[in-house]
Amino acid sequence: MGWELSLLSELAKEIYLAVHPILGTPKAGETLGLGFGGDRTKFIDAISEKAALQYLKEKGVSCIFVGEECGVMEIGSKPEFYLIVDGVDGTNNAVRGLKFASASIAMSPTGMLRDLEAAAVIDLFDGGLYSARRGEGAKYNGKPIRTSNVERLESSIISVDVSRSQESIKRTAQIMGRVKGLRALGSASLEICHVASGILDAYVDLRNMLRTIDFAAGMLIVREAEGIFLQPSGEDIPNVPLTEVRRFSVIASANRKLFDEIVSLISL
Amino acid sequence: MGWELSLLSELAKEIYLAVHPILGTPKAGETLGLGFGGDRTKFIDAISEKAALQYLKEKGVSCIFVGEECGVMEIGSKPEFYLIVDGVDGTNNAVRGLKFASASIAMSPTGMLRDLEAAAVIDLFDGGLYSARRGEGAKYNGKPIRTSNVERLESSIISVDVSRSQESIKRTAQIMGRVKGLRALGSASLEICHVASGILDAYVDLRNMLRTIDFAAGMLIVREAEGIFLQPSGEDIPNVPLTEVRRFSVIASANRKLFDEIVSLISL
Numbered sequence: 001m002g003w004e005l006s007l008l009s010e011l012a013k014e015i016y017l018a019v020h021p022i023l024g025t026p027k028a029g030e031t032l033g034l035g036f037g038g039d040r041t042k043f044i045d046a047i048s049e050k051a052a053l054q055y056l057k058e059k060g061v062s063c064i065f066v067g068e069e070c071g072v073m074e075i076g077s078k079p080e081f082y083l084i085v086d087g088v089d090g091t092n093n094a095v096r097g098l099k100f101a102s103a104s105i106a107m108s109p110t111g112m113l114r115d116l117e118a119a120a121v122i123d124l125f126d127g128g129l130y131s132a133r134r135g136e137g138a139k140y141n142g143k144p145i146r147t148s149n150v151e152r153l154e155s156s157i158i159s160v161d162v163s164r165s166q167e168s169i170k171r172t173a174q175i176m177g178r179v180k181g182l183r184a185l186g187s188a189s190l191e192i193c194h195v196a197s198g199i200l201d202a203y204v205d206l207r208n209m210l211r212t213i214d215f216a217a218g219m220l221i222v223r224e225a226e227g228i229f230l231q232p233s234g235e236d237i238p239n240v241p242l243t244e245v246r247r248f249s250v251i252a253s254a255n256r257k258l259f260d261e262i263v264s265l266i267s268l
Numbered sequence: 269m270g271w272e273l274s275l276l277s278e279l280a281k282e283i284y285l286a287v288h289p290i291l292g293t294p295k296a297g298e299t300l301g302l303g304f305g306g307d308r309t310k311f312i313d314a315i316s317e318k319a320a321l322q323y324l325k326e327k328g329v330s331c332i333f334v335g336e337e338c339g340v341m342e343i344g345s346k347p348e349f350y351l352i353v354d355g356v357d358g359t360n361n362a363v364r365g366l367k368f369a370s371a372s373i374a375m376s377p378t379g380m381l382r383d384l385e386a387a388a389v390i391d392l393f394d395g396g397l398y399s400a401r402r403g404e405g406a407k408y409n410g411k412p413i414r415t416s417n418v419e420r421l422e423s424s425i426i427s428v429d430v431s432r433s434q435e436s437i438k439r440t441a442q443i444m445g446r447v448k449g450l451r452a453l454g455s456a457s458l459e460i461c462h463v464a465s466g467i468l469d470a471y472v473d474l475r476n477m478l479r480t481i482d483f484a485a486g487m488l489i490v491r492e493a494e495g496i497f498l499q500p501s502g503e504d505i506p507n508v509p510l511t512e513v514r515r516f517s518v519i520a521s522a523n524r525k526l527f528d529e530i531v532s533l534i535s536l
Contacts, residue, residue: 024467092425092449096467099367099394126367157360157454166445169437177434181360184452186425199292199364 004118005133008105011055012122012129015087015103018051019044019124024097041069044094048087048103056083064111064243068213072243082111084242086213088124090187099125102190104217106242114239119217121193130193132224138196147227147254148198153261156201157181159191165207172206174265192218195252196225202262203252206232211247212240218252228253232266272386273401276373279323280390280397283355283371286319287312287392292365309337312362316355316371324351332379332511336481340511350379352510354481356392358455367393370458372485374510382507387485389461398461400492406464415495415522416466421529424469425449427459433475440474442533460486463520464493470530471520474500479515480508486520496521500534 022028028044049067053075056063062076066084083105088094090101104121121130130145132138138145150156158179162168176182183200185191188210194200196218219229219237229252230236240246253259290296296312317335321343324331330344334352351373356362358369372389389398398413400406406413418424426447430436444450451468453459456478462468464486487497487505497520498504508514521527 096425097465098425098451098462098467157364157366161450162444163447163450164445166441169441169444173434173437176430176437177432179431181454182429182431182452183366183454184450186449186451194366197365199366 002118002133004107005120005131007059007061008107008118008120009129009131011052011105012103012120013127014055015048015051016122016124016127019048019088019094019103020127022047023094023101023125029095042091042095045069045088045091049085052085052087052105066213066242080109081117082108082242084108084213084216086189086217089189089214093186094124098186100185100187100190101125102187102193104189106216106220108242111242112239113212113216113237113242116216116220119220121189121217121221123190130196130221132221134220134224136224138221138225140197145197146225147195147222148201150201150254151257153178153258153265155180156258157183158202158204158262159183159185159194159200160203161188161205161207163207165209168207171267172204174267175204175262178265188214189218192222192229192252195227195254196222198254201254202258203250204262205251206249206266208247208249210250211245212242213245215248215250216242222252226255228256228259230259232263234263270386270401272375273388273399275329276375276386276388277397277399279320279373280371280388281395282323283316283319284390284392284395287316287356287362287371288395290315291362291369291393297363310359310363313337313356313359317353320353320355320373334481334510348377349385350376350510352376352481352484354457354485357457357482361454362392366454368453368455368458369393370455370461372457374484374488376510379510380507381480381484381505381510384484384488387488389457389485389489391458398464398489400489402488402492404492406489406493408465413465414493415463415490416469418469418522419525421446421526421533423448424526425451426470426472426530427451427453427462427468428471429456429473429475431475433477436475439535440472442535443472443530446533456482457486460490460497460520463495463522464490466522469522470526471518472530473519474517474534476515476517478518479513480510481513483516483518484510490520494523496524496527498527500531502531
């Protein structure tokens with residue numbers, strides 16, 4: 001599968017092994033300070049990133065590491081690529097013990113979003129591993145996955161994040177009221193991977209809150225699973241440097257038809 | 269723990285063993301006909317109920333069985349109590365492979381909702397078992413549980429079901445916009461049990477859609493965990509016969525303060 005995916009899969013498993021034992025424990029939720037992305041760092045976030053950094057150093061990997069807590073960090077003497085790592089996506093779930101949280105890792109040779117080469121997202125509760133390499137499709141635990149065939153909103157199960165956004169509730173009300181099943185699960189990268197595997201039909205977040213660190217890995221995985229990942233305008237995400245904190249509204253969809261119906265129902 | 273809880277726990281485990289192997293498979297979603305409650309029966313629903321009925325017959329249990337698919341059925345020659353059984357709560361999740369679905373069982377000596385004596389809810393993906401006996405507290409896998417101490421909506425993680433209801437989106441918009449984390453998970457009884465264990469702080473469904481078969485077991489479990497389970501008006505659920513299909517709006521909450529804040533934010 002190429003060294004890129006091997007490295008990312010191994011790294012994801014190291015994070016899983018470090019984090020899994022403290023899921024749902026009071027220790028996991030202890031507050032430590034403010035991370036690079038502005039979220040409050042919890043013990044579980046710190047443990048996760050520490051495990052990732054330690055693994056890379058042990059393996060003698062040299063790269064530019066972009067982490068939610070540590071920010072941009074050079075590892076080794078001759079960095080050859082960029083790794084963007086969200087150690088815990090779904091921290092609230094992980095701390096409470098709600099079984100939906102993930103770690104996500106994406107690799108870009110240039111550090112630019114559109115040059116992503118490989119990605120891995122691991123379920124921190126059960127160790128299930130989503131992965132993709134550019135041009136080679138997406139996988140779940142090593143088996144190929146692709147998005148669902150559901151093309152109509154009224155037959156779809158979709159996930160919408162409207163937390164803390166009255167405006168977003170208004171804008172998505174027509175969508176939320178029309179679906180067969182509405183979900184909100186609390187871990188964007190894992191939700192996007194669920195679109196990739198056909199468990200969900202779409203993921204919608206119009207809050208202009210999601211950072212590249214939150215969605216880069218999921219974006220490659222869902223696109224490699226033949227899904228759509230775009231801004232609500234229909235435009236691609238701009239080709240931003242992964243080292244900057246940039247926020248976007250995004251829609252992941254199983255296919256173009258469903259994407260178009262979702263977009264047509266967004267209230268201005 | 270008394271024979272009631274032993275019976276319910278064993279029954280829940282039998283259902284789990286029958287259903288778990290087909291979770292997330294195409295077979296699980298095959299459509300068979302219309303159930304007692306008006307939902308379309310899927311293969312997985314039928315398998316679940318069949319496993320429950322078979323277990324009761326093998327054990328020589330005589331009771332009035334109220335099932336989502338079979339309706340009201342007398343088992344054995346001298347029924348001594350009522351069992352209300354939802355074989356799969358979260359059928360869409362169970363069919364898709366989204367890891368949040370449950371089976372729920374409640375027992376009432378008289379067949380009336382307010383006389384519930386014992387309840388069990390099992391997670392069909394991982395086998396985790398919530399249970400309660402009236403006056404004896406609630407448990408998860410045999411260990412006592414209780415609701416969270418979160419008393420303010422802005423610090424809360426709550427689950428709201430607004431699927432297919434524009435009106436309900438409007439009525440809950442103030443609530444959804446104010447919480448720390450919003451979830452929609454797709455299995456009411458398991459969501460209510462998550463309130464019981466403190467993983468969620470509240471569960472809100474104002475659609476007037478939830479049937480007693482959907483919430484009876486969860487209601488006893490969350491109340492035994494010192495939580496609140498009421499209609500949005502603040503009134504108790506009426507003392508209805510479990511043999512009838514009756515629908516209600518419900519709020520499960522960790523405590524009274526949080527319940528009052530939620531109710532105060534419902535738009536008319």
